[in-house]
Amino acid sequence: MAAVTTVATTPIAGQKPGTSGLRKKVAVFAGPHYLENFVQSVFDSIGDTAGQTLVVGGDGRYHNRAAIQTILRMAAAAGFAKAMVGRGGILSTPAASCVIRKYRTFGGLILSASHNPGGPDEDFGIKYNIPAGGPAPEAVTEAIYARTQTLREYRLVEAAAVDLDRLGEQRVGAMVVEVFDPVADYAALMETLIDFDAIRALFADGFRLRYDAMNAVTGPYAVEILERRLGAAPGSVVNAVPLEDFGGMHPDPNLVHAHDLVAALTGPDAPDFGAASDGDGDRNMILGRDFYVTPSDSLAVLAANAHLCPGYAGGLAGLARSMPTSAAADRVAARLGIPCYETPTGWKFFGTLLDAGRATLCGEESFGTGSDHVREKDGLWAVLMWLNILARRRVGVAEIVTAHWRDFGRNVYSRHDYEGIDSAAAEGLMAHLRGLDLTGRELDGRKVALFDDFAYTDPVDGSTSHHQGIRVLFEDGARIVYRLSGTGTQGATLRVYIERYEPDPARHGLDPQVALADLIATARRLAEIEARTGRTEPTVIT
Template identity: 50%
Template sequence: MGARKDAPASDADPRSKSGALPVGQLLNPVRLLGGLVGLLRGGDPLEVQTIKTTPYDGQKPGTSGLRKKTKVFTQENYLANFVQSTFSALQETGVKVEGGTLVVSGDGRYYNSTAIQIIAKIAFAHGVARIWIGDKGLLSTPAVSAVIRNREGGFKAFGAFILTASHNPGGKDEDFGIKYNSDNGGPAPEKLTNAIYKYTTTISEIKMCPKFPTINIHRKGTATVKSVSVDVFDCTEDHINLLKQCFDIPKIKALIQRKDFKMKYDAMHGVQGPYAKKVFVELLGAHPSSLMNCDPKEDFGGPSTPSHGHADPNLKNAVELCKVMGILPDGHVDPAVVDPPSFGAAADGDADRNMILGSKFFCTPSDSLAIIVYYAQRAIPYFKDGVKGASRSMPTSQALDHVAKKLGIPLFEVPTGWKFFGNLMDSKAVYGKTDYTPFICGEESFGTGSDHVREKDGMWAVLAWLAILAYRNPDPAAPLVGVEQVATEFWAEFGRNYYVRYDYEGVDKGKAEEMMERMRTGAAKKEFDQSTKGQHQYTTDDFTYTDPVDGSVSPKQGIRILFADGSRVVFRLSGTGVVGATIRMYLETYVGPTGAHDEYAPEKVKALAETALQLSLLEKITGRKEPTVIT
């Protein structure tokens, strides 16, 4: 079961180049007759087999599933081992797999199509009765959650395999990933991912049906294969129908139709392309030229594109969009750009992340989250009765804290990972505790969402901003209020949390862990205080989260350095990389409502960064003198 090259289906011939039969003809009369002859001879063409295998090291799912180089996944049985281990863990934890419905799709990166076929063969062997697949094998990560929660009335599927490495590059020589989402539409809880990992370390056999017919994922329709119904459907319909229930579409459409309003949306050749065309062009009436890079590609455009195939919506990678919007990669304004669009936004590979831009203005994800919560009740019908709870990941800036205090709503600081938000959203429905919905949450890593699904949702965040701008621009004859004005007025009321993140990618894992452990034990603080003679007033801790809903405890979620003046530094190791370790250093300093809000953020936190680097000894321990990227 080595690497296979994905091949598009051909509608000219009933059989695709890879041997697939179109949906609806998976068992045509010739194949069916051959199967009956086989049965008469004592054989079964759809026989479930037990295939011997051996474990692979390192199949422990991170915060967003299992991510490795594509060539790792294409090793014999590598993917199949993980999928079988997931089914074993599901059965151990009492999930009703046999007779159930499973969603299988991904972001369209290289190996996506092949992986779908492998999962289908294993799903059939475990008694799955229905397999739901987005057409062309595509479903954005938030769309998968919407499918689980809403398709055919909702909560019909017991879970989903999502084939994505999110914002990581795609391609034969790049990254691939797989994650499992549970029946609430959200990422698998730690109890399940730990069980999956346990099985990957001891697996000795895979239960699958090698001759299960190849599914033509390029043709929508339904077919029955023995006891299994395979449904290939429009990948956009469930998610877009849900979004239409959240927002006032006519008001947003009126904004987009204004002559002084121009927008640009960049799908970065990820899965968001079909959704962007349906939402912005067909639903809201934007001109097709408002979209860029909206044709999904298995390498996200590859190394020859300006983004180098790195579908990650930030200033470094979304350079095409930033250039149009008049913003340089370092965040400075580009004086050469004249009359840029009023609004810009981008998505990552699997469309759960978002970047918000105004004309020559970058809105940080932390500020974006806070501003959305501030305006939600007034601008978004879904929140017409008010936001009942809000949450941010611990490294995210404290801008949201000011808003939550003003609105008088509960605020939760959680570890990085969307599953922690999901527990809060399900507090009443699943655990019978306090109801925090409707609920808004987000992470500094360009992820924002609400309880309409159980994943961060890039399209939702963009529509939330368009709804805010529509609310702020009720009179089409008045001057347009844009993103920058909304943000600066917000700072004037709440103050500005200057915020910057340094990423050090591909660091030797042992060295990275040595640096973190040195801070965790207090050795770094002791040495730093001696060398600086105690001139800095601060405290340090290792963030531990106790979930208020299920009581679970998550230790070692990041080192916090809290200064007396309110400034803050956070160090944590990211779980989204595939090679080495990624050290993330978060820098935050607060300026009140009457202070200066127009300073350049990287310069504003530069002294804080120097102090943090001196305390952590990052350069000395890891040998890294400069961050890979600053956002």
């Protein structure tokens, strides 16, 4: 029996999990006791860990391997009987959820800062996913945070490092460590949901794809599924090798950071379809030739066409979207006669709806889409759903989306991100907005029907969440939403969402920045963005 070492420590301030776990700079996580304090607080807060199985893996970013070795020694000391680790420490976030659910483990620790940059001077993160496979709900994260404030010691066993690149079983103390193929279980699940034969036929007919894995975790998954199993031409997956610093790329699949992909999908000789995923594989961006699909539209199109995919041929129980996501999905739900739930931002809020069978597809405007097959958003799954639809309908991406707009109308939509602004200034801006009384007033020719700070009561478990974003809803159906993102590690990110409904097909082709220009001006003026942040333009517009 390996010896258990008890290390004295003191609470470390600021270890409060955000929307998707705890994220800080690598130097913070590598500092004395920082990772250990948080992991011990997790183990102390999730119940009896003796004899249980823990899944561990991450997106391969810098510090991933070192952190896994520490976690394994601490898991053994906490009494876990087994730890399942993706080979090389690699495990995409949706694949982690798949493995947790398939093997009925006690949850897992996922090491990622998602779409944030990686490297020695960049970001790292960790989150606990519960046995259902999804992110820990607020009750659990609050308990973890409370424990970080009282922790006085942590425990680990004395053991040699695990060879993370060797498949099979090893031991850390009395705990079995199984290093497994991180792709196999996930790929097998995809084959039950997606019409692989139809996609193979599409590629056989000369359909061309470019998938940018952004030197992040989905590279091995995409090569195996898209090229080896489905027959996309070799080299269709680019930037396919996970690198600790993502090769200097910013692994956020949007029009700014995936600019090379956008350029590759431009022009008459471009591939038929383009896609990208982020650092940990839970986000996606979808492109056609000379055509960008917003995440809000992507959710709506997938929902309207889900019956073409084997895993959803029986129909959808319901849809769910985060509050800032456009109402395009609501229109599809209404047509299908199913509910559409509006939740706060954060995938954990979809968990109870999925578990209760109330929702089948879910989506967030921040490039996240998923379904009840796992309890995380799933970038590669969304790509495969799109390929399935393209294979069955045999028209291009632009044709599918524009036909959808003609049928349902277009929710013209844009998100403006102001990244890395002073935190105090950001909080001051939100406090300024909360102090306004706008309901019933007229703003630049539009009458405000409702002005509030979004609050949510979960229809399944009755839990409540407050202060989830300032909403300005106009009588004509337009809206402006303001919220601070919880995914950054430096300063604050202000996100401003602008939307209006356009039923006239003759106006569907307008650039959203043109179609929304008056609302954008109202949004900036109302929040006093330039005066309070010093920013005259957003950092990123999507």
